[in-house]
Amino acid sequence: MAYLDRQTATHGDGLSESARSERAWSEFTASNRVKRLALTEHEAVFFEGDRAERLFEITDGAVMLYKLLPDGRRQVVEILGEGSLFGLQASDLYDCSAETLTPVRLRAIDRHDLEAIPDLLGHINQCLLGQLQTMHDHAVLLGRKSAFERVTSFLMRFVPKRGEVGCAGPAKDGPDEKVVVLAMTRQEIADYLGLTIETVSRVFSDLRRRGLIAAEKHDRVRILDICGLCKLTGTH
Amino acid sequence: MAYLDRQTATHGDGLSESARSERAWSEFTASNRVKRLALTEHEAVFFEGDRAERLFEITDGAVMLYKLLPDGRRQVVEILGEGSLFGLQASDLYDCSAETLTPVRLRAIDRHDLEAIPDLLGHINQCLLGQLQTMHDHAVLLGRKSAFERVTSFLMRFVPKRGEVGCAGPAKDGPDEKVVVLAMTRQEIADYLGLTIETVSRVFSDLRRRGLIAAEKHDRVRILDICGLCKLTGTH
Numbered sequence: 001m002a003y004l005d006r007q008t009a010t011h012g013d014g015l016s017e018s019a020r021s022e023r024a025w026s027e028f029t030a031s032n033r034v035k036r037l038a039l040t041e042h043e044a045v046f047f048e049g050d051r052a053e054r055l056f057e058i059t060d061g062a063v064m065l066y067k068l069l070p071d072g073r074r075q076v077v078e079i080l081g082e083g084s085l086f087g088l089q090a091s092d093l094y095d096c097s098a099e100t101l102t103p104v105r106l107r108a109i110d111r112h113d114l115e116a117i118p119d120l121l122g123h124i125n126q127c128l129l130g131q132l133q134t135m136h137d138h139a140v141l142l143g144r145k146s147a148f149e150r151v152t153s154f155l156m157r158f159v160p161k162r163g164e165v166g167c168a169g170p171a172k173d174g175p176d177e178k179v180v181v182l183a184m185t186r187q188e189i190a191d192y193l194g195l196t197i198e199t200v201s202r203v204f205s206d207l208r209r210r211g212l213i214a215a216e217k218h219d220r221v222r223i224l225d226i227c228g229l230c231k232l233t234g235t236h
Numbered sequence: 237m238a239y240l241d242r243q244t245a246t247h248g249d250g251l252s253e254s255a256r257s258e259r260a261w262s263e264f265t266a267s268n269r270v271k272r273l274a275l276t277e278h279e280a281v282f283f284e285g286d287r288a289e290r291l292f293e294i295t296d297g298a299v300m301l302y303k304l305l306p307d308g309r310r311q312v313v314e315i316l317g318e319g320s321l322f323g324l325q326a327s328d329l330y331d332c333s334a335e336t337l338t339p340v341r342l343r344a345i346d347r348h349d350l351e352a353i354p355d356l357l358g359h360i361n362q363c364l365l366g367q368l369q370t371m372h373d374h375a376v377l378l379g380r381k382s383a384f385e386r387v388t389s390f391l392m393r394f395v396p397k398r399g400e401v402g403c404a405g406p407a408k409d410g411p412d413e414k415v416v417v418l419a420m421t422r423q424e425i426a427d428y429l430g431l432t433i434e435t436v437s438r439v440f441s442d443l444r445r446r447g448l449i450a451a452e453k454h455d456r457v458r459i460l461d462i463c464g465l466c467k468l469t470g471t472h
Contacts, residue, residue, distance in 0.1 A: 017351050067376050069470055075379040077372045090365035096372055115253055121357035128364040129326035135371040136313045136332055140303050142378035143311040143430030194379030234305055 021122025028113075028120060029057065035108040041183075045098035045106070046087065052094045054108050055087035061104030062183055065096045066191065076192035077138075078131065079184075085127045088114075101183045142194045149234035150193040151203040155180065155213070155223060156230055163230040176226045182219045257358025264349075264356055265293065271344040277419075281334035281342070282323065288330045290344050291323035297340030298419055301332045302427065312428035313374075314367065315420075321363045324350075337419045378430045385470035386429040387439040391416065391449070391459060392466055399466040412462045418455045 015023065028034065037056075039045070045056060048067060056063075058080060065078040065086060077096055080086055086098055088111070114120055141150055156163045158180035170176035182189065186204075190197045204221075207213045212229050214222045223229055230236065251259065264270065273292075275281070281292060284303060292299075294316060301314040301322060313332055316322055322334055324347070350356055377386055392399045394416035406412035418425065422440075426433045440457075443449045448465050450458045459465055466472065 017354055065372070067372060069376065069380060070472060071470075073380045073470075075376040077375040088365060090362055090369060095369045118253055118257075118354065118358065121361050122354065125357055125361055125364060126326055128361070128368060129324060132364060132368055132371065133326060133331045135368065135375065136301070136303060138375060139313040139371070139378060140305065140311040142375060143427075144305060144309045191379075234307075234309075236306060 018122055018126070021119055024117065024119035025123040028117060029107050029109075033110070033113050037106040037108055039100045039104045039106065041100055041102050041104075043100045043104075045100065046094050048094055048097045050094050052087060052089040052092060053111055055085060055111060055114065056098070057107040057109065058082055058084050058086075059105045059107060062101040063098055063104060064101055064184075064188065064192070065098050067096045074191045075194065076188060078135070079192060080131075083127075084131070085124060088124065088128075101188070145234050147193075147195055147199050147203055148206070148232055150195060151189075151200060151207070152229050152232040153235070154189065154193055155221065156226075156233055158182070159223065159226055159230075162226055163233065163235065167230075170227050175224070176228075177222060177224055178226060179216060179220055179222045182221060184219065254358055254362070257355055260353065260355035261359040264353060265343050265345075269346070269349050273342040273344055275336045275340045275342065277336055277338050277340075279336045279340075281336065282330050284330055284333045286330050288323060288325040288328060289347055291321060291347060291350065292334070293343040293345065294318055294320050294322075295341045295343060298337040299334055299340060300337055300420075300424065300428070301334050303332045310427045311430065312424060314371070315428060316367075319363075320367070321360065324360065324364075337424070381470050383429075383431055383435045383439055384442070384468055386431060387425075387436060387443070388465050388468040389470070390425065390429055391457065392462075392469055394418070395459065395462055395466075398462055399469065399471065403466075406463050411460070412464075413458060413460055414462060415452060415456055415458045418457060420455065 039061075045063065046052075060082060063080050063084075063086060064076050065080070066074055066076045068074050078086070079101070087094060089095060114124075141153055145153065159178055161167065184192070186200050187197050189195075190200045193200065204213070204215075207229070208215065212223070212225050212232075214224055216222050275297075281299065282288075296318060299316050299320075299322060300312050301316070302310055302312045304310050314322070315337070323330060325331060350360075377389055381389065395414055397403065420428070422436050423433050425431075426436045429436065440449070440451075443465070444451065448459070448461050448468075450460055452458050
C-alpha cells in the first residue's frame with residue numbers, strides 16, 4: 001500500500017504533504033485566531049442562507065446539518081461528530097442549517113484566515129472526502145433501502161468496527177450486545193432517514209418484539225444481537 | 237462581498253490563493269503527467285472496490301457514480317459534467333462505480349502526482365465543496381420529495397438559471413420552452429431518483445397529459461412550460 005499512501009511527497013523538512021498539513025492544522029487551531037465555543041444541546045449554530053463567514057470544527061459532541069423545504073418538510077443531510085468540519089462553502093451563503101444534538105465544543109474559524117494558509121487545505125480536503133463518501137452511503141439508504149433497513153443501518157452506525165469490511169463478528173464469549181446513546185429524538189431520526197416518525201416508532205417496536213433491541217431510559221437503546229441486527233441492514 | 241471573496245490572500249507574485257491554484261491546475265493538466273482518455277457511452281471507468289490509484293477530470297460529456305447493494309438494487313449517487321472531478325478518495329479503494337452516460341473525454345491523473353503538488357489542493361477543494369452541496373440537495377430530494385417533485389426537479393436541472401435564487405422568470409415574448417437531452421435511460425433516472433422505472437414512466441406520462449412536456453425522439457424531452465414545471469418541484 002506504500003504507493004497509495006499519502007506519505008509520499010516530502011519537502012526539505014522531511015515531512016510528507018499530509019503530515020505537513022496535519023501539523024499546520026494543529027498549529028493553526030491552537031492559535032488565538034481560532035475562537036472556542038461551548039454550546040448546549042439543540043442550539044442553532046447557523047441557518048441556511050446566512051452569510052458563510054465562519055466554518056467550524058467539532059472538538060466534542062455531535063451536530064446535525066439540515067435543509068427545509070418551503071412547506072416545512074425537513075431533511076437532516078449530515079450528522080457529524082468529533083473532528084468533523086462544517087460550514088465551509090463554495091459560495092457566500094450556508095447551504096443548510098446547523099444545530100447541536102448534544103452539548104458541543106466547537107472551534108470557530110474565520111474563512112478569511114483559512115484562505116491565507118494554503119497548508120490547511122490538505123487536512124480540509126481529507127475531511128471533505130470522508131463526508132462525500134458518507135453522503136454516497138446515505139443516498140443509497142434514502143434512495144434504495146426499506147424502512148427496516150434504514151433504521152437498522154442507523155443503529156449500526158453506533159457500533160464501531162462491526163458490519164464493515166473486515167468485521168470480526170461477535171466475540172466468542174459473552175453476549176453480542178451494546179448500549180448506544182442515540183442523542184436524537186424520534187423526529188430527528190425520521191428526518192435523517194427520510195421516514196415519518198410513526199414509521200420509525202413502528203420499526204423500533206418490531207425490533208424490540210423480535211428481541212434484537214431493548215429500550216433503555218431516555219435516548220438509549222440496548223442492541224441485544226448485533227449480528228442479527230446487522231443482517232437486516234440490506235448490506236449483507 | 238469583497239470580504240467573502242476568495243480573492244484575498246496574495247503572494248509575492250500578486251496572485252490570490254485561488255487564482256494561483258487555478259493556474260497550477262491548468263498547467264498541471266496541460267502537462268504530459270496527465271493522460272487523456274476518450275470513452276464511448278455506457279463504458280465503465282472503474283468499479284467500487286477497485287484500488288483508487290487515479291482520479292479523473294471530465295473535459296467533455298457526463299459520468300454517473302453509482303453504488304450497488306448485494307441483492308442488485310442500485311443507487312446513482314452523483315451525475316457529473318464538464319469540469320467535475322471524480323475518483324479521489326480518502327481511503328485506498330473507490331467507494332462507488334463510475335460509468336459514462338455519453339461519449340466522454342477524461343483527464344486521468346495519478347493520485348501520486350497530485351499529492352506532490354500542494355498548489356492543486358485549492359482547485360480540488362472548490363470542486364469537493366460544490367459536490368457536497370449538490371449531495372445535500374439530493375438528500376432532500378431522496379428523503380423528502382414525492383415522485384412528482386423528484387422527476388420535475390430532475391428535469392429542471394437541465395434548465396440553467398431557472399428555478400434558483402435570482403430566477404428571472406419566463407421571457408416576456410415567446411414560449412417558455414426548452415428541449416433537453418436527458419442522456420439517461422428511464423432505469424438510470426429511476427436509480428438516480430430513488431424510484432422504480434414504472435413510477436418514472438407514469439410521472440412522465442402525467443406531465444405530458446398536463447401539457448407540461450412533450451416527448452421528442454430518443455432521450456430528448458421538450459419542456460413546454462418551464463415555470464409550470466418548476467412549481468411542481470417542491471422548492472416553491
